Amino acid sequence: MNAATGYGETIRLEIEAGVATLTLNRPDRLNSFNDQMHGEMRAALAQVKAGRADASVRVLLITGAGRGFCAGQDLSDRSVAAGGEAPDLGASVEKNYKPLVTTLRKLDLPVICAVNGVAAGAGANLALACDMVFAARSASFIQAFCKLGLIPDTGGTWILPRLLGPARAMGLSMLGDKLSAEQAEAWGLIWKCVDDDALMPTVQALAAQMAKGPTFGFAQTKKAIWASSTNDFDTQLDLERDMMRDCGRSHDYREGVAAFMEKRVPEFKGS
Structure with a gap:
């Protein structure tokens, strides 16, 4: 666009x-x-x-x-x-x-x-x-x-x-x-x-x-890193767990794994 x-x-x-x-x-x-x-x-x-x-x-x-x-x-x-x-x-x-x-x-x-x-x-x-x-x-x-x-x-x-x-x-x-x-x-x-x-x-x-990258994962990484300044260790681990679950359900994760297995360039959508 x-x-x-x-x-x-x-x-x-x-x-x-x-x-x-x-x-x-x-x-x-x-x-x-x-x-x-x-x-x-x-x-x-x-x-x-x-x-x-x-x-x-x-x-x-x-x-x-x-x-x-x-x-x-x-x-x-x-x-x-x-x-x-x-x-x-x-x-x-x-x-x-x-x-x-x-x-x-x-x-x-x-x-x-x-x-x-x-x-x-x-x-x-x-x-x-x-x-x-x-x-x-x-x-x-x-x-x-x-x-x-x-x-x-x-x-x-x-x-x-x-x-x-x-x-x-x-x-x-x-x-x-x-x-x-x-x-x-x-x-x-x-x-x-x-x-x-x-x-x-x-x-x-x-x-x-x-x-062109996995911008859904980038956004989650951003949130997690900024949150770490006020979270204690256990709270941050819980946040990582929840965000990893969300990332694992994303299109970008499925596409990243598929591209790796198929030895091709991934086509991420940011979702």
Whole structure:
């Protein structure tokens, strides 16, 4: 299936061969979020969910236009004049950033992120909320919240200590130091750092490969791994049992076994 859906100036969504490519598209503002962009992002993700239901979308790829991935919140979008009433930042988190990352985490398909430049603040944690993160060698991750007297939102206080441990999470969050893509890979914060000119070809090839794979099993794996952070060992074993039962009843499992026995390439359907 080939499709292109526009949600205005701030988000591009293209669907082809089972891969939905969602591009943050405010390059003149380093793809920082404003209210319009949040609304268009919600609409795009709703279409991705609908595409998963009818099997036209099997993998989601998120990247940014221009020289940056996402600089977080566009501060000019909610600037306050001197002496004015302070904005309710908690309301913004509840309305925009919380549903954004929870939607990504709950999507019943793999979510791949291609970080093509700076990922700062909410932009960094948006990337880290994806299932697999690739970054260009020139890219960087910055927990910029401390520069404004804020805390890491968009799941940052949950994700960072689990991926890096409390010492590194504290240092990044309280100092706001720039973390290079190479260091992010070495620390286990992202999956891979690749040369700039290889980023999109690498990620697009992987997305196309995964879209042809057993995406029902991928979705179950995603759910199980994310659940493990709050489950005890016995609960996780019970979850594995139940998910293995569901996978064993799937078309993809039957097709995978048949293809193996017949020494042919499997034709998975994601169900």
